[in-house]
Amino acid sequence: MDLEIFDDTNSVPAEKIQLVKDVLEFSGKYLELPEDTEMSVTLMNNEQIHEINLKYRGVDKATDVISFAIEEDDPDELPIILPDDVDFEEPKNIGDMxxxxxKVKEQAEYLGHSEDRELGFLTVHGFLHLNGYDHMKAEDEKVMFKLQRDILDAYGLKR
Structure with a gap:
């Protein structure tokens, strides 16, 4: 995967950033995504995510993870036209998280597991949203949460 990870707090240890990268690489392979799949992750604090949550979701509080999937196949978007002799496939950008x-720290403490487990959980959770999974309906939640658990267990981040 082609990942961009930004630390807007300027304080996230390199090991945590590497964990996010490793979990996303593993998750991408688990879902059999193309190698050139692109996405970004921004690590931030409660104040920053609160602003985004309010601006884009109308929810006036901090949250743990927000995903913005990029809609593919926009009918209003002009196609890229290349000469016939050029073999080119545009990488799939799935979005931003x-x-x-x-919240990683708060929730890990509250739930009684490691910050790495919580960071891995939120990373996989947001990643699945970027790949079209949701938990608005009970049956969808069951599918998404099982897949989440399967990925985390296979990676080795068990509760």
Whole structure:
């Protein structure tokens, strides 16, 4: 995967950033995504994610993870036209994810597991949203949460 990871807190340890990268690479392979799949992750604090949550979702509080999937096949988008002799496939950009590192710490403490487990969980959760999974309906939640658990267990981040 082609990942861009930004630390807007300027304080996330390199090991945590590497964990996010490793979990996303593993998850991409687990879902059999193309190698050139692109996405970004921004690690931020509660104040920053609160602003985004309010602006884009109308929810006036901090949250743990927000995903913005990029809609593919926009009918209003002009196609890229290349000469016939050029073999080119545009990489698939699945979107952007924001994770509150404050929430990682708070929720890990509350749930009684490691911050790595919580960061991995939120990373996979947001990643699945970017790949079209949701939990608005009970049957969808069952599918998404099982897949989430399967990925985390296979990676080795068990509760």
């Amino acid at each position: 924001m994770i509150s590192m404050d």
